[in-house]
């Protein structure tokens with residue numbers, strides 16, 4: 001059986017055990033292909049992380065594809081039905097599935113993006129604007145030497161894109177059922193409530209910080225908003241509580257809890273911090289506060305780009321994708337603050353990071369066609 005270029009490249013990539021932050025030559029395979037049609041490719045090594053930036057053309061509009069070649073560990077390889085780095089193809093209920101760590105997240109998508117760029121440039125010698133391809137090998141880890149450094153590089157080299165398609169697995173059940181047009185922000189806090197320690201039998205002499213913290217938490221779990229056009233309501237979760245020494249007759253001195261907000265575009269880190277401080281004042285508490293901002297929310301506000309991606313998905317899959325902002329964060333959150341409209345569009349996410357990660361083999365070629373269509377609708381001269 002003959003496989004398409006994108007399918008073959010997917011297999012080659014999966015066979016490389018490129019666990020974060022290692023790339024193991026994956027990006028070389030991708031840049032070899034792009035160089036063939038004239039892309040200028042730069043490999044940028046920062047510490048242990050390898051990054052590839054490839055670009056062609058000039059001026060606006062600038063459309064970038066973003067991905068990563070690193071994968072999370074396979075866990076216990078013996079738990080897998082097939083060797084996680086063998087890229088085994090198995091027919092299940094009449095559908096060919098490609099097994100392997102990184103098949104869904106996101107090597108097959110890296111391959112589909114690269115081949116789409118290759119095919120488009122090969123058949124369109126003349127197009128308007130700029131095409132680029134940015135791949136890092138440290139997306140699943142701490143990101144050191146990865147996207148943040150590459151954002152600086154893009155700014156320094158005048159390569160900040162107008163539009164960015166992140167090939168992360170955005171589909172929920174079948175290819176094209178969902179695309180992500182934004183992501184919620186993430187803010188964590190560590191809140192230490194200070195009370196007065198003492199003997200449990202003398203309540204008038206103690207000020208129980210656990211009781212005080214529970215009053216504060218009761219306030220914090222109230223809804224901050226009801227959500228906006230594209231975003232669900234801001235959510236709040238307590239993730240950890242620490243208090244007491246394990247002694248039953250002792251009221252402790254402090255109660256410390258950890259919590260996180262996934263916030264929408266109606267909130268800001270400052271508005272949430274102000275709200276918390278307001279409650280603390282209202283309850284007359286003595287607290288130590290530490291806020292940790294993990295990411296700001298972003299939303300692709302460009303209706304034209306959203307329509308281009310929706311139309312491209314429909315043309316190939318006959319699915320009109322719903323526009324979602326759910327789920328965790330991606331490297332897109334670092335590109336969006338540069339003023340870029342970011343959309344995530346990729347394979348089905350059901351098995352990512354799991355034992356027996358797999359993708360529908362045919363979807364790889366379909367995704368290649370979706371990406372190629374997006375490029376055509378954005379850059380082809382009519």
Ligand SMILES: [Zn+2]
Nearest residue numbers: 105106139168
């Ligand atoms: Zn990923």
